[in-house]
């Protein structure tokens with residue numbers, strides 16, 4: 514049985530950090546700080562300036578429960594219920610992937626093109642296939658005020674979360690959440706078709722890190738036998754929805770560049786951009802027809 518948590522902010526942070534460190538959590542300092550700040554409504558500055566400040570009565574049991582969930586292996590952002598992505602706070606739900614920094618590479622890769630189209634044409638239409646939390650579409654809309662986006666997902670829960678995120682960010686007037694199996698219900702033409710599709714080969718799902726395998730929805734991960742099924746579907750249909758000189762940008766697994774390029778090349782697409790993630794892996798490919 515763990516010792517009761519102290520109510521003063523400084524000692525509370527220390528006790529929380531020690532609890533997570535003792536359980537072998539990879540980044541106990543960060544996770545304990547996120548948990549304590551979130552559930553006590555305090556800030557880092559307060560912890561430094563007023564370490565003796567007492568947290569509210571409701572905070573301690575909430576922090577205790579959150580620490581237990583973290584010790585049991587639940588990712589810290591699932592416990593908080595949100596994650597910062599490209600400077601935006603995105604709520605998570607059971608059927609959304611927790612957006613990863615790797616995917617910020619995709620936003621960076623298409624943002625200059627979205628800006629150029631918006632400046633030239635006064636609009637830019639974006640199709641985000643497999644939108645999840647809205648992680649690709651919403652930062653683009655936030656950065657480019659005349660852009661509009663349709664976020665497609667097969668999961669109604671994910672779509673409700675994406676729509677809620679758009680609302681919270683004041684972007685709902687330019688974001689449409691569309692329930693569709695890839696292009697099935699999509700209409701119109703888009704300057705950018707972007708996707709971070711599921712790309713893990715089915716047989717590798719069981720070998721993923723516990724935090725991914727046990728808490729990210731498998732529908733967001735499983736790309737079929739070789740992990741490439743969604744790219745085949747996207748490439749087979751994208752041309753019918755792409756504006757002339759539009760771009761298709763996809764996130765890939767770090768070993769998939771040649772295979773995905775081959776799939777697009779066979780359908781008449783040219784590779785016009787390869788973007789690396791922060792770890793130096795090939796992470797995003799951009800194609801034109």
Ligand SMILES: C[S@@+](CC[C@H](N)C(=O)[O-])C[C@H]1O[C@@H](n2cnc3c(N)ncnc32)[C@H](O)[C@@H]1O
Pocket residue numbers: 608609610611612613616642643644645646647648649665666667668671693694695709710711712732733734
């Ligand atoms: C890897 S997640 C990406 C989520 C989000 N775009 C991100 O980058 O964080 C893939 C998404 O594709 C969705 N998805 C899977 N199969 C789909 C299908 N057949 N049609 C539409 N969306 C699908 C999943 O529900 C999931 O939200």
